[in-house]
Amino acid sequence: MGLVCVFVNQKGGVGKTTSAINIGAFMAEAGKKVLLVDFDAQANLSSGIGANPPKPGIYELLSEQATIEQVTRKTAVKNLEVIPTDHDLSGAAVELIDQKERHFFLKETLAPVKNKYDYIFIDCPPSLGQLTMNGLAAADSMLIPMQCEYFAMEGLTKLLETTGRVQKDLNPSLKISGIFFTMYDPRTRLANDVIKQVSAHYKGLVFNTIIPRNIRLSEAPSFEMPISLYDPQCPGARAYQALTQELLRRDNMGGKHGS
Template structure:
């Protein structure tokens, strides 16, 4: 039985989509069968894995409004071992479409019920807000992975995210856990990055991954070429970090 991980932080610009893309790709690189689900209307996970988000015919939005099933939306083998349910700006209308719909919190969970056993991991990229799309991701997931940028306001909003996870666990999905926190955009040249890491470790009673993702120019460039970092520059420090994160995620299953 595979594991479903939602990558979430309602704060934008923390490396959330970068983490979702590269964790998916690195798990696939390690021989795991992975399904990526793009729940962000910006569609950056979709384009970051090499698809033209504006020309995909069917997206997660079509699943949400009941136009079609996952089998019509899924894009197979965008990379070896990696399938994706793509998204684009159409998904921004989903919030309105869901008004008055019964069991709207469970649409994605129900949609992938029949296919989830085909995958070792399902990685969901959430939008940078605590919306109904994020709630759908959390009712589908077993756990939530939280990327935190190494900057001054890192902890801001995090307590709200944790509160949301606890509410979803309490009312909608009793198996939901916080997978852990991963630090992103770490700059070894600044004291601030180190202070943020220490501050979060002291104040946050959550699992914190040992792997820290550095600020890395190759990581920043890769999405514009529609490639995850392990395809764009497998020798970069960014690739090395996400490979180690994938290893840590896999090792947690064996604990």
């Protein structure tokens, strides 16, 4: 059974999309079959992985204008596929979701292909709105990227409160796979303080691997490549590879999400 993981954080610019693409690519390189789902109308994942044109995509799938086979594309990485999106998603999906079983729309849409993949990664928008709720209702587990900054802790508290409500009302088997730090700059004392504080407070949830700030990671999407193809030896690539291995080890150690 494939695991559905959402990359979630209501804050924008914390590394959700970058992490979904790059962990997805390293998982695929490790022999896992992975589907990326772009569930953010900003469509950064779609353009970053080179899904051009982005239509038909997740909106056409949700609105039954296209089948899942028609919207699923191959990428430059073997075993890595993507369902793209475009800017229509935000308004359109809210209408759609309002019409039907609101929160379970994405879950039902992905159910037929869940067994075709080892991992399905959903890249959520920077909010706790309707789309993210659909992501959380569909997911077995959550991956939370965090920037090492002052307000990160507050944001995390709110996110975990929402998670509690989702677990109670929508998805009792939702697990928190873990929190990881991104865009780390070792020169700032604040970054180190935040990491210490969050790690102490959420023992066991924080991944050991920290993703450094690395310009190569921000360049790769403009070449429509994950970092594993763009610059596999750069520090950002090595960090995402290590994080992927850590995640795979956690999943193999009986900490399997959603079971």
